[in-house]
Amino acid sequence: MTHQDVVAQLIKLVEPYAEGRVAHITANTGLTGELALDSLKVMDLITDVEDHYEISVPLNTLADIKTVGDLASLIQKHVGNDA
Amino acid sequence: MKENPRLLAVRAVRQELATLGIDPFGIQIDEILSPTEGLIQGRRTILAGTNNYLGLTFDPDCIAAARDALESAGTGTTGSRMANGSYAAHRELELDLARFYGKRDAIVFSTGYQANLGMISALAGPGDTVMIDADSHASIYDGCNLSGANTIRFRHNDPNDLAKRMGRLGAEASHALIVVEGVYSMLGDRAPLREFVEVKKAFGATLLVDEAHSMGVLGEKGRGLCEEMGVLGDIDYVVGTFSKSLGNTGGFCVGDSDEMEVLRYASRPYVFTASLPPATIAATRTALRKLAAADDLRLRIRENAARLHAGLAALGFRLGAPANAVVAVLAGEKVEALRFWHHLLKQGVYVNVMVPPATPGNESLLRCSVSAAHTPEQVDAICAAFASWPGARV
Numbered sequence: 001m002t003h004q005d006v007v008a009q010l011i012k013l014v015e016p017y018a019e020g021r022v023a024h025i026t027a028n029t030g031l032t033g034e035l036a037l038d039s040l041k042v043m044d045l046i047t048d049v050e051d052h053y054e055i056s057v058p059l060n061t062l063a064d065i066k067t068v069g070d071l072a073s074l075i076q077k078h079v080g081n082d083a
Numbered sequence: 084m085k086e087n088p089r090l091l092a093v094r095a096v097r098q099e100l101a102t103l104g105i106d107p108f109g110i111q112i113d114e115i116l117s118p119t120e121g122l123i124q125g126r127r128t129i130l131a132g133t134n135n136y137l138g139l140t141f142d143p144d145c146i147a148a149a150r151d152a153l154e155s156a157g158t159g160t161t162g163s164r165m166a167n168g169s170y171a172a173h174r175e176l177e178l179d180l181a182r183f184y185g186k187r188d189a190i191v192f193s194t195g196y197q198a199n200l201g202m203i204s205a206l207a208g209p210g211d212t213v214m215i216d217a218d219s220h221a222s223i224y225d226g227c228n229l230s231g232a233n234t235i236r237f238r239h240n241d242p243n244d245l246a247k248r249m250g251r252l253g254a255e256a257s258h259a260l261i262v263v264e265g266v267y268s269m270l271g272d273r274a275p276l277r278e279f280v281e282v283k284k285a286f287g288a289t290l291l292v293d294e295a296h297s298m299g300v301l302g303e304k305g306r307g308l309c310e311e312m313g314v315l316g317d318i319d320y321v322v323g324t325f326s327k328s329l330g331n332t333g334g335f336c337v338g339d340s341d342e343m344e345v346l347r348y349a350s351r352p353y354v355f356t357a358s359l360p361p362a363t364i365a366a367t368r369t370a371l372r373k374l375a376a377a378d379d380l381r382l383r384i385r386e387n388a389a390r391l392h393a394g395l396a397a398l399g400f401r402l403g404a405p406a407n408a409v410v411a412v413l414a415g416e417k418v419e420a421l422r423f424w425h426h427l428l429k430q431g432v433y434v435n436v437m438v439p440p441a442t443p444g445n446e447s448l449l450r451c452s453v454s455a456a457h458t459p460e461q462v463d464a465i466c467a468a469f470a471s472w473p474g475a476r477v
């Protein structure tokens with residue numbers, strides 16, 4: 001699974017939370033920045049991500065996750081570990 | 084003056100409320116008249132947004148016990164439980180709580196907030212896993228933060244979702260700490276505790292239940308949802324507060340584990356704060372005796388809850404859960420909910436208003452809570468205030 005694959009999938013998972021605030025979501029789009037997701041939405045998104053990839057993403061590992069790309073990298077780490 | 088960027092978001096919210104001229108989060112009760120009435124903005128107001136479930140705040144026996152302790156033991160302890168702040172009465176209250184729940188031991192903390200912080204951070208640390216319900220109280224989230232443990236959130240009140248996530252942990256699952264609440268403070272909905280106990284047993288994990296909003300209200304003896312569901316013996320740790328049905332301030336944890344004795348010393352929120360003052364301990368001991376015997380009050384709170392729930396449902400409002408001491412009216416969009424709240428206040432009814440992201444879902448809530456001390460007439464007056472709202476029922 002390439003980084004691009006994960007970003008593409010993640011954009012699909014983020015879109016329902018974005019409510020059209022950003023027309024073109026990319027790896028550089030900020031989750032709490034441009035997408036303006038509040039803390040609860042970010043946690044809901046993580047729950048969806050965990051279910052899609054069947055991984056565990058602890059909340060305490062999210063401190064440095066600012067963008068869609070950051071989250072994609074974190075997912076890759078977990079998918080790698082669990083595979 | 085230089086602006087602290089950390090405060091920008093809160094400042095923006097405060098500014099928005101100031102512009103609306105509605106400030107539910109800065110409201111002041113100028114005079115407290117009884118467990119169910121106060122003077123707010125010059126108006127005699129029915130308090131329908133407290134946690135005074137049994138109405139014990141003005142109980143004459145509790146007041147007398149507090150007064151005696153105040154005069155005999157002074158205003159405060161000036162120290163931690165681990166140093167000069169443990170008086171005989173603190174330990175006696177712990178033994179009272181342990182006996183009340185039929186558990187081996189109890190630890191008293193200075194607030195319920197600290198009880199969650201103290202227990203979660205003593206039971207789990209970096210490398211461990213804590214599984215928490217998505218709608219957990221802030222004190223549970225903060226306890227996880229303080230612990231440094233891996234924190235995984237499962238879908239609200241969903242034991243199957245918990246089991247699925249536990250399954251992903253592999254061998255680590257048997258070391259996990261699961262944290263749920265009995266009754267959730269905002270919607271008043273109850274946890275499926277029997278099913279959570281099944282999951283805990285299947286994985287050999289540890290289960291902590293916060294009974295803040297069910298103590299005194301549910302169960303034959305007031306031992307909460309755990310008692311009502313017959314699972315008290317299967318719960319490893321029950322956390323609770325003195326600040327709701329006991330009408331005071333403080334928190335506690337009861338448990339059967341032989342680690343209770345050392346847990347308190349491993350708990351920074353227990354060690355690094357002053358213990359509760361003698362008057363609080365004395366009044367709480369009296370309140371606990373009353374709570375255990377308060378069959379009449381439990382009946383009244385059930386009747387009041389049913390009356391309010393039925394009244395609001397009949398008016399066409401959408402409610403958060405079946406009848407319970409907490410009755411939440413779903414109020415849609417934020418500004419409209421704030422206006423609705425302000426309208427109720429002008430009718431002489433105080434309720435709590437909650438707005439996203441502090442609420443489950445994307446919706447604002449008008450949270451009403453009933454007390455055993457409310458009269459049926461007061462409950463009808465609360466319904467009448469809701470009925471007079473000229474806006475839409477969302």
Ligand SMILES: Cc1ncc(COP(=O)(O)O)c(C=O)c1O
Pocket residue numbers: 194195196197199220222264268293295296324325326332333334
């Ligand atoms: C579920 C829950 N746990 C803990 C607490 C904290 O209790 P206390 O007010 O004693 O700090 C509250 C109350 O705010 C609560 O609702």
